Amino acid sequence: MFKSFLALFSLVFVSALSAHAQKIVYADIDEDDNRRMQFEVVGKVQGNFLIYKNIRNKNYISVYNNEMEQIAREEMEFASDDRILNIDFFPFQDFTYVLYQYEKKRVVYCNAVKIDGNGKPISDVITLDTAHIGFGGNNKIYNTISSEDKSKLMVFKINSKNRERYVLTTILFDNSLTPLRRSQMVIPMEEYKDALEQFQLDNDGDLVFTKFTRNNNETIQGSQLLYKAAMADTLHVINVQP
Known part of the structure; x- marks a missing residue:
């Protein structure tokens, strides 16, 4: 059911962009996509569409061209070693800021990194702020x-x-x-x-x-x-x- 929804979303999303040409295109479903997958459309960066996916506690950026063909999938290794609490994206024309927070040893870190239109990091990870939490804290x-x-x-x-x-x-x-x-x-x-x-x-x-x-x-x-x-x-x- 979720796979059908994702395909429909891609179909409607790109159809709206291409309505003037009367052309309908849609993205194929990755074999790893499943009902429990979380995803977010980041936006169009450097001519490519970026979609964030969380699959079995791993974070990816899937990259699509204007024909909704997947041309790359980058694992977000900078956000893979610790318990991620939340991820936000702020897309610009040539890059996207990824702001994410994770908890480690009762400290929540708010970090940022810049990625390009191919989903690859183009900056070092920087820590914007930290917060100490008590036992049992598991929310952003x-x-x-x-x-x-x-x-x-x-x-x-x-x-x-x-x-x-x-x-x-x-x-x-x-x-x-x-x-x-x-x-x-x-x-x-x-x-x-x-x-x-x-x-x-x-x-x-x-x-x-x-x-x-x-x-x-x-x-x-x-x-x-x-x-x-x-x-x-x-x-x-x-x-x-x-």
């Missing part, structure tokens, strides 16, 4: 977002150990992954009723997100808009009617 720690023009990227984490005082840590980068600003802010929370959602980054590196307060019926009682300027270390709060 970091979230990554980018601005619309991709000139800014942000890595952030939320320490919710104290349910009444969340600690938000943000690290702002330019599109060369040069760190521009690291900030840490405390957000007062009402236990089990408040939630932080919808994080967005603008082209100047300013961060905005929402805070919702819900009652026992999950109905929104109140909402706030929180704003942090790129080079500031404080949050501005705007109350919004639910």
